[in-house]
Amino acid sequence: MRGFLYGLPGIALLAYLASEIIDGTERLLLIVPAFLLFLYVYQVAIYAAYRYRLSRTRWRGIRGRLSGSAWGYGWRVGLMGIANLATLGLLSPLADRIALTYLMNNVWIGNTRGTFSGSAKNLIGIHLLSWLLFVPTIGISRFWYVAEVQKFQYNNFSVGSLRFRWTQTGPSCAIFLFVNYLIMTVTLGFGRVFVTLRNARIYAENLKIVGDIETAAAQLSQSTEELSKSGETLAEIVDVDVSFF
């Protein structure tokens, strides 16, 4: 099954290449399924990569884990992605909420499952405002929205009595993301190493655990589940990088 999964991007690529040499409406019959297949596999790859990374992430020696189905995540997020595209991004808050709800509710630390309580309502205001400012700010306002999604992801997440907080302010995070974008574009991608380092630093500085840590930690014990055997190959095939904690 896993081998088949790794072959899917190749099938999408072949379909796309084949469409290049076909004229007329038949071309759409190949391009559209190729695009949808790639979109789906892209999301599956993201989830599989998260699963791998979490299974190799420890807090105080307790391993993380991601349950749930990458296929299930793929179609949920893929369908919402298409709907979002069709509505020119109008559904972004809903799409982000659906993706994060599925993802974060399947995060485990040891024997304790995470809970995500975010509502799309939290994002609608900033979403609409950033859209209104899109033209005057030549798109930079959308970094503000992305920054708010980052806060939304962690501020609404808890594992047992452990609660998480993203301490960076929205504008500060927006500037940070914009600078990352500039580094990547100005250096034609060669500056990726700096972006990776900046990301690691920003996570270390801004992702906090709040509350009575010792009491919460005492309730967390090691999971007996086996480590995920899938790696990040699929994510590498579709050229996607993920970061979690």
Added chain:
Amino acid sequence: MSMSASSESPALSAPVVCFDGKSARSQAATLSVEGTDLVCRDEAGVELTRFSRTSVGVVDDGIEGPSRILTSTQQPDVRIKFASPDLAAPFLAWSAKPAGRTRLAAKPRILALAAVGAVVAGFVATKAIPLLATPITAMIPMSYEVSVGQELVPYHVPEKRRCTEAEGLAVIASVARQLLASESVNPPFTVYAIDNDEPNAFVFAGNHLVVQTGLIEHAPGPEAVVGVIAHELGHQLHRHAMRRMIISGGTKFLFGAIFGGLTPESVATMGATQYRLRFSRDAEREADATAVRLLNRAGFGTDGLTAMFRRFAELRGEPHVFATYFSSHPLEEERIEALERVRAPAARPAMTDREWAALKALCRTRGDASRS
């Protein structure tokens, strides 16, 4: 922290915070050396965890500030946290692994895998890709090849080098038409002549034929030019240009995949080019064979092509020792020998004196291509 003088089992001990890998609870403890093991005990002396000196690893590498966290490869969930790197240093020094034991056993396996990978890659590049290129080429519609060829026209036939004399171009078109009389060719060939001293002619994707003035200048006679045109048409009847593009793309992709995303373009290109050259020599032999068929059917005979190869051999001089490896074409001597084996005399002249003169007059002015 205390330390004795014994080198085998020093009496090292230090206060630490121990995470036993079973719970996230932090436990104040003392880490000490017992024999060849490191042992964590709580304040009541209860053993929390134990692992051998050779399995010690550093988790944080100092990035969390003044503390230092150790773990064990035997028990990767265990964490031992020191208040400072200085406290951890003696334990790390004592646990340092003797030199020469760092995964040497894994190397033969890696080398074996690399060798198998190289053999597989070699097979794919030299056999599988050229083998697959033929059926893939057959599946590509001619309409697509024509559109590709159209894109290539400005590169292969630059405007400033184009010969425009209609009479000369008509002669080339007429020769091509006679040679292809018994073939089904669609679309018809577009012919060009360009100002270039190199004695050559070539075809490219989409049925485009280009004759260089150097070929006409160096040719021993009109039959020789006709022979070369027949050879080039042979290439296109086998769609070698398209096949070559597929092989080139495939081998480039393969070398890129082997050497990774950071592959210098030159490495991938070098590999692809070498295998393309090898393919090219096979394609030349195939085009020669087809040229013989076209020449015989048109009644022009094979002597013109043989004469042209003799001329090429004269122009080339003595072949370099590596010529057979690095050349895109087989050596002329080999091709002449092959042609002699199937020699057929001409039944009629290749062209009139007037037509030959028109060919020789090409590129005195500039103009358009004509259709055969």
